[in-house]
Amino acid sequence: MSREYFRHQLRSLEKDLVDMGLKVIAAVRRSIEALKKLDKAEAERIIADDNLINHQRWDIENRCVQLFATQHPLASDLREVVSFMDLVTNLERMADHAKGIAALVVRHDQTPLLKPLIDIPRMSEIACTMIKNSLDAFISQDVALARATIDMDDEVDALHEQIFRELMTYMIEDPKAITRGVYLTWVSHNLERIADRATNICERIEFMVNGEINKG
């Protein structure tokens, strides 16, 4: 209640948001490790753990709704609470993409991966760095860091394009490789979407700090 209560609630939301973000990064990294080893047991655990992230999302969103209802935030306070709701939605969707990768590991047959993973782990690390940067930029309200992070998305898109082309050649050469090739294409697609979601967060930071919406 009142300003002190409101500020306290925002700090508490920040803490939980960062915690949720770290869980998402862990889910992405674990899903790629599970893919490398085709570790189906770990993939099942990642799928189960996604529920924790979903719960955290609803908890944060519910607390934001309560702040709207009881504290009536305005101006920068309003933008901050709106941003929290947007961020948790984006983080939750990233976790769904990590779950999607884990689900592909579960579906993969016992044959080895179509090719050794080189670019996919690189892509995963860039995406995870983007998530971490987006959280850092959100907490410190650092628009410059948010913008630099948005630029990293081009690198992820280029890697996705490259992986897609490479996998296409494998699949054209050998139709028996199509299923495994499609699975890896989907993995790459999931990572590309994760980076897009991190980009969304960075765009939201600009809105939170100065009220500008990037409509591009």
Add this chain to the structure above:
Amino acid sequence: MNEISIETTALNLFYGDFQALTDVNLRIPARQVTAMIGPSGCGKSTLLRVFNRMNDLIEGCRVMGQVLIDGQDIYDEKSDLIALREKVGMVFQRPNPFPLSVFDNISFGLAVHRLASRKEYPEIVEKALRSVQLWDVLKDNLHQSALKLSLEQQQRLCIARVLPLRPKILLMDEPCSALDPIATLHIEDLMQELKKEYTIVIVTHNMQQAGRASDFTSFLYLGKVIETAETVNIFTKPTQPLTEQYISGSFG
């Protein structure tokens, strides 16, 4: 279950033939802020005044039912009205300091109730002013007229004036309606401090204030309590259609 400070059972109140409160059954938790909201004339101020028997002064006013404060029926014939007013302090809509000095405004109640010796007054005055965060501002001007203070300071002083009587309950009837938004937030912050020691019941027209400042909210309509719940629930998922309509601005 929270400790209950005020409990009403089948409370009905009439002004002559007009029934102002109907079957009010309410439990107000101790050391929390409870807000009464509702459209003008719904009975919220009347209900607040029941809790320290201010309505006794109104001719033709009849109260039926039971009102327990700390387990004692305040409308019982043997009830001690002076003791009740010590226990239940009241802060009004417009700051109403006495036309006396800051110091005398606070010591006045001590003298009337003979609660302390004169030499104890300075210490008690300081403590009361500290509780409402006025001490640092006024400590060098304790003998200036209270009427020269800003409205916010006057309202703080009116709250401070109640505290030396060691009340358990503070009733506030629209305590911020004469104040600007910043002063309003300051008084709301003060309520959060005071609720550590006191049960606070506030009547407000301002739903935003009820949202910000209270733990529990009661919605009254036409003399009836329609719904009482934790404030977050009243403002996010009220269970009664009337509450929903009032909160969302459909009427009132």
